[in-house]
Amino acid sequence: MRAVCWEGKETIRVETVPDPAILNPRDAIIKVTTTAICGSDLHIYNGSIPTMHKGDVLGHEFMGEVVEVGKETTGLAVGDRVVVPFTISCGRCAFCARQLWSLCDNSNPNAWMAEALYGYSGAALFGYSHLYGGYPGGQAEYVRVPFADVGPLKVPEGLSDEQVLFLSDIFPTGYMAAENCGIQPGDTVAVWGCGPVGQFAIRSAFMLGAERVVAIERIPDRLARAAESGADTLNYMELDVLEALRDLTGGQGPDACIDAVGLEAHGTTLDAWYDRAKMKMYLATDRPHALRQAISACRKGGTVSIPGVYGGWLDKFPLGTAFAKGLTLRMGQTHMQAYMPKLLERIERGEIDPSFIITHRIALEDAPGMYRTFREKDDACLKVVMTPGAAPMTPPDRGPQTPDDQALSAS
Amino acid sequence: MAMTSTSSRSTVTRTEDWMALGTGIALLAAGLSRRATSGACLAASAAPFLYRGVSGRWPDIVSRGLRADSTKAALGGSRGVHVRESIRLEKPIGEVYRFWRQLDQLPRFMFHLERVTETGDGKSHWVAKGPGDVPIEWDAEIVNEREDQLLAWQSLPGSDVVSAGSVTFSDVRQGRSTQVRVHLQYSPPAGRTGAWIATLFGREPSQTIREDLRRFKQLLEAGEIARATPGT
Ligand SMILES: NC(=O)c1ccc[n+]([C@@H]2O[C@H](COP(=O)([O-])OP(=O)(O)OC[C@H]3O[C@@H](n4cnc5c(N)ncnc54)[C@H](O)[C@@H]3O)[C@@H](O)[C@H]2O)c1
Ligand SMILES: [Zn+2]
Ligand SMILES: [Zn+2]
Numbered sequence: 001m002r003a004v005c006w007e008g009k010e011t012i013r014v015e016t017v018p019d020p021a022i023l024n025p026r027d028a029i030i031k032v033t034t035t036a037i038c039g040s041d042l043h044i045y046n047g048s049i050p051t052m053h054k055g056d057v058l059g060h061e062f063m064g065e066v067v068e069v070g071k072e073t074t075g076l077a078v079g080d081r082v083v084v085p086f087t088i089s090c091g092r093c094a095f096c097a098r099q100l101w102s103l104c105d106n107s108n109p110n111a112w113m114a115e116a117l118y119g120y121s122g123a124a125l126f127g128y129s130h131l132y133g134g135y136p137g138g139q140a141e142y143v144r145v146p147f148a149d150v151g152p153l154k155v156p157e158g159l160s161d162e163q164v165l166f167l168s169d170i171f172p173t174g175y176m177a178a179e180n181c182g183i184q185p186g187d188t189v190a191v192w193g194c195g196p197v198g199q200f201a202i203r204s205a206f207m208l209g210a211e212r213v214v215a216i217e218r219i220p221d222r223l224a225r226a227a228e229s230g231a232d233t234l235n236y237m238e239l240d241v242l243e244a245l246r247d248l249t250g251g252q253g254p255d256a257c258i259d260a261v262g263l264e265a266h267g268t269t270l271d272a273w274y275d276r277a278k279m280k281m282y283l284a285t286d287r288p289h290a291l292r293q294a295i296s297a298c299r300k301g302g303t304v305s306i307p308g309v310y311g312g313w314l315d316k317f318p319l320g321t322a323f324a325k326g327l328t329l330r331m332g333q334t335h336m337q338a339y340m341p342k343l344l345e346r347i348e349r350g351e352i353d354p355s356f357i358i359t360h361r362i363a364l365e366d367a368p369g370m371y372r373t374f375r376e377k378d379d380a381c382l383k384v385v386m387t388p389g390a391a392p393m394t395p396p397d398r399g400p401q402t403p404d405d406q407a408l409s410a411s
Numbered sequence: 412m413a414m415t416s417t418s419s420r421s422t423v424t425r426t427e428d429w430m431a432l433g434t435g436i437a438l439l440a441a442g443l444s445r446r447a448t449s450g451a452c453l454a455a456s457a458a459p460f461l462y463r464g465v466s467g468r469w470p471d472i473v474s475r476g477l478r479a480d481s482t483k484a485a486l487g488g489s490r491g492v493h494v495r496e497s498i499r500l501e502k503p504i505g506e507v508y509r510f511w512r513q514l515d516q517l518p519r520f521m522f523h524l525e526r527v528t529e530t531g532d533g534k535s536h537w538v539a540k541g542p543g544d545v546p547i548e549w550d551a552e553i554v555n556e557r558e559d560q561l562l563a564w565q566s567l568p569g570s571d572v573v574s575a576g577s578v579t580f581s582d583v584r585q586g587r588s589t590q591v592r593v594h595l596q597y598s599p600p601a602g603r604t605g606a607w608i609a610t611l612f613g614r615e616p617s618q619t620i621r622e623d624l625r626r627f628k629q630l631l632e633a634g635e636i637a638r639a640t641p642g643t
Contacts, residue, residue: 090633106633134639
């Protein structure tokens with residue numbers, strides 16, 4: 001089959017690799033109909049995620065049709081149309097039982113690596129390094145899904161792939177980020193980063209009752225899209241974010257702050273240059289600029305919710321500030337299965353159509369160039385969906401210019 | 412590396428003991444280095460079955476169903492290396508105990524073992540994958556057994572590979588979970604064999620046991636052992 005493979009830092013190739021096979025009793029094989037590139041994939045692309053091997057198949061946002069099931073895969077049949085969570089969870093350990101699905105004890109065959117690094121291992125992820133299990137990902141024609149009796153969610157015929165695909169990661173991720181804020185009526189929520197996760201966090205914060213959402217970003221088209229969702233926007237290149245947030249909240253600060261940026265934050269202030277220099281010299285693993293700002297901005301007793309990914313030991317982390325203000329910090333990979341069914345219901349009821357974030361629709365074969373476009377945020381790129389088996393475009397480095405695509409970016 | 416065995420024993424016998432111990436640890440090391448490449452596979456309870464070299468004599472307690480402290484006697488003293496690991500499972504204690512007690516099922520989660528056959532009267536025959544595909548075999552017997560609480564074993568006199576160990580089971584979280592603790596003992600080898608082993612070894616032996624326990628937990632809780640690719 002054809003699959004998107006990591007060949008090294010900033011080197012992605014579509015290659016022919018062996019088809020997956022059932023390996024365990026609770027497995028299923030999915031024929032992928034639609035898959036997407038995630039902001040998390042950019043951390044891999046940039047070489048920020050350790051334990052990637054040459055030839056690893058990428059991708060953790062995918063959906064498709066069940067073509068084979070293991071002998072103990074109950075509740076799923078060949079022909080079912082499903083969307084698959086990016087985390088791999090057994091459904092039976094103490095963590096899964098407490099709805100802490102992304103902390104599953106039993107899915108990571110390389111748990112010892114994570115234990116060496118963090119003391120404990122969480123759930124394995126699709127296509128996300130050997131530290132996270134070494135499972136081949138879903139940017140491919142077929143993918144093996146372990147524990148398929150508790151992972152894949154069946155989707156009704158009336159909904160298109162594009163409407164439900166983001167149940168695989170970024171919609172639940174944005175939603176959990178907002179839920180972790182413990183939003184009360186009248187609250188103001190500030191969101192750093194208006195990538196796909198930030199966009200869903202903004203929508204979700206409103207769904208959960210926020211009175212006002214303030215979006216912080218520098219890319220104009222991403223800010224514009226946040227504004228379309230009803231957010232007030234701040235371009236951090238043009239003003240002092242902390243001052244602006246104080247202004248907007250009568251000096252108090254936002255009730256909750258969401259860091260939807262993660263370890264590769266961009267920044268122009270002194271601390272950001274310090275991070276950059278240290279990372280270049282391999283003295284630091286993360287650049288927590290947005291996180292520092294979120295902690296500084298948050299009101300006393302507020303919550304900082306961190307869906308953005310961090311991997312190492314953070315430098316100049318303002319714990320004193322967090323302590324002085326009695327902040328609550330909430331974070332982690334999304335507990336997917338706890339959110340997927342109820343968010344599918346919201347889509348069915350028409351409360352949200354997640355396809356609003358798609359800007360680029362391409363053939364799987366065109367993935368390599370699109371990784372760069374997405375990273376550079378060229379061509380107003382916000383979210384890329386890919387179809388395996390579709391004919392590639394020429395030239396390979398450009399996104400497609402289908403009527404569909406133009407209609408969307410014009411809207 | 413002090414050997415505290417009885418001084419009455421001859422140097423020749425002692426050398427043989429160290430050789431036996433060395434073979435066992437080489438087996439363990441082979442598994443560990445395999446883990447380095449495959450990222451998962453470990454030779455676990457090779458380590459447990461190394462005992463003769465430690466004591467230079469057989470433990471006094473060799474018969475089944477002895478007093479509760481017989482395990483203590485078998486594992487007694489401070490000599491050698493003690494490996495202790497524990498894990499918690501979301502399964503009632505009876506189920507966990509019964510699974511472990513079926514010795515022929517052990518190779519399902521102890522990957523360096525080829526097979527274990529119960530030969531009756533608490534005795535069993537063990538076959539492990541040795542270095543260079545030469546199997547290593549030995550006999551062991553259960554020296555203490557208390558249902559839902561404890562299982563202790565040691566290898567039989569005359570075995571090439573010698574060990575002693577125990578597994579204890581306890582109820583936690585009002586009986587919803589079970590805690591399993593494994594205790595093994597062996598001693599690092601000395602002399603030329605030891606030097607050779609030391610270069611091969613050099614890793615945490617408890618990590619090996621930890622991987623075995625992790626697979627045991629996966630098998631019981633999830634019903635299968637997680638693997639990412641056909642090779643693992
Ligand atoms: N917790 C989870 O389970 C989970 C799931 C999916 C994604 N993520 C993580 O969420 C983060 C965002 O994902 P995404 O897909 O939206 O990625 P993305 O890269 O498209 O979006 C990040 C956005 O942050 C903006 N940004 C950079 N520096 C900033 C700063 N200092 N202040 C404000 N904005 C800044 C960028 O311009 C960009 O638009 C990533 O770290 C990703 O790995 C986490
Ligand atoms: Zn993702
Ligand atoms: Zn689990």
